[in-house]
Amino acid sequence: MISERTQKALAGSSAIRAMFVEGREMAEKFGAGNVYDFSLGNPATPAPEALGEAIKALVDESAAMTDGSRELHGYMENAGYREVRAAVAENLNRRFGTVFGFENIIMTVGAAGGLNAIFQAILDPGDEVVVFAPFFGEYREYAANFGAHIVAVQPDYDTFEPDLSDFKLKITGKTKALIVNTPNNPTGVIYKPATMRKIAGILEDKQREFSHDIYLISDEPYRELVYDGNIEDFLTKYYKNTIVGYSFSKSLSMPGERIGYVVVPDEASDAKELIQGIGIANRTLGFVNAPSLIQKAAARCLEEKTDIAFYDENRRVLYEGLTELGFTCIRPEGAFYLWVKSPVRDEEDFVSEGKKRHILMVKGSAFGCPGFVRIAYCVSHETVRNSLPAFAKLAEHYALCRS
């Protein structure tokens, strides 16, 4: 008597999440040091010490106040504490030259909760949401939650930026939104400002053509994870109808805490109704509000940064190591993923041969882009270094070599 949707979900459950369990079971069987689990985007760098300090200070301050725990652990507006939202707004304004007030910020249960709340606010059944392949596979399920569906645009296979001529073709009268995710999961590519301007131009043309708004939803959990002198970008400057979904999961290494926010700029169409609607969605979808203590703790850690150099080192070792072995990799500029071309057409074979050598990678078809695999290098340096001999055996299996 389970629902049809759940029956289908059980049949084809998340490739990534299944690997989470599989990786742990393999680690128990073979020893953690002998399994190279690159399957999940679970940050390897610790949360900043300041996070723990902020949490403890909040508890102590609360204990010293009459009614303190009611404030710290109690209900607030569905959109979050006003002072937390104000702190987020100020932080963004200082970094990106924006002019947000607390009203523009809605605290959410991570970026996943934020995207669902945005979707409820804008999507009607039958609507289409355009995404650039490869893309985070669960966008599909989030859209389905509202009877809408995903339309994928193919990539430029050299740069892994979107193929803009395909993009133009994929926008229809039913298109309500485009999701942009840069730095990108799963490729690590950062879309260039010139590309963003072209995307904005196309959206503006299409808004006119179809006489309705098309929102650009910027899903940016990896905003701060940029390498090689790339600059953190904030997409509201390219296009008026931009809504931002953010998560502290990666930047503060706390994906389990489910804390993020949505930004709706005043210049977005129906901004006021959107802001209210997203707050209502927080409630009616069952989130109610972002977790209270962690809201306040995150607000005190807005200046904290994760250890980018740590990931950069993994990036360098893996990219160079795999390229040296003859694999074709897209050079990542941000996030903590390496996107590798499968040496054989069917990347499931590649994933499966990897697993035999204790290397866990996720198949590209989970991201709407078969023929590739994703390696999440948010793991220890040891795991990266020790995986190279296993990758060498994998290269040997496929008889790859540089010269």
Add this chain to the structure above:
Amino acid sequence: MISERTQKALAGSSAIRAMFVEGREMAEKFGAGNVYDFSLGNPATPAPEALGEAIKALVDESAAMTDGSRELHGYMENAGYREVRAAVAENLNRRFGTVFGFENIIMTVGAAGGLNAIFQAILDPGDEVVVFAPFFGEYREYAANFGAHIVAVQPDYDTFEPDLSDFKLKITGKTKALIVNTPNNPTGVIYKPATMRKIAGILEDKQREFSHDIYLISDEPYRELVYDGNIEDFLTKYYKNTIVGYSFSKSLSMPGERIGYVVVPDEASDAKELIQGIGIANRTLGFVNAPSLIQKAAARCLEEKTDIAFYDENRRVLYEGLTELGFTCIRPEGAFYLWVKSPVRDEEDFVSEGKKRHILMVKGSAFGCPGFVRIAYCVSHETVRNSLPAFAKLAEHYALCRS
């Protein structure tokens, strides 16, 4: 360009939540001491000291461990930490004689998140969920999230237990579930064991009649809030197909933290698929998992209790005070709500006259039961005591008197 659903929601937003903002604005205008805000179920008793201690200890223990913050703030299985789920199972087993293992427990983003995850796992579009009026109004929106809808059973207006002959009529071939909420929001009534046995008997008959499973969903955030020597009940013993949704919001006074759990007993139909399906729903609905630190903190506070005597005092003063003034009140046996008959047919008039005297109450129609109002007495003793002269004026307005 907001969605039709959101347009409707903006037009008829939650009466309770609107009052949350209104109450705060009135408090700013007239002084908090001069406003009697009985609108929201935001616990007045502080969270137990042990909660803050557990949180701080978890942070300290994590800091002392290699990789500690990854464990404390990181991803885990969508269903939650196994040791947290095991602790919940053991606690229930000891208190209620059940035999749950960790597999039977799924940690959720509060009871609201839990109900939505259960609904996704069992509901198909067009399905019906039976509820006993008066009921928590947002059940309606949770069902609508999955294309299903609520069918309300009328109460016995003397006892505010359900009218069981109406219940029999309301179960159809489309009925997938019944929600039972005892101790009840908004009446404070506890359904007697004899009533629960009758409800179970009716469900069993109807399962046979329609040849499909009907789940009883026990929504029990108020499980521990019982007075007058009433015993905490746990409904899985009455009916095999019972799924429990629980929240720590009221029992540990932390509604802002969004932490609860779902229990699926092995004897429920398709238990294994249900458990998996609810875990998947946690992910695909955007919850991903219950907040990590608070999961662990709650697991350390399972023996903690809120200050029942505090609410009992409010209950006594309000029930006696209002009855004395001539109001007709249902005597509450649990939760922290008083259900009062409107002295005039249109309870919105009653709510509005109350507001003029700075008393905030919620109209019964928000709970599918017009002609009554809900008073949430999870407020300070002062608010309760000081409200009585205002209630006296309200009684005078309606020319009520005892003799």
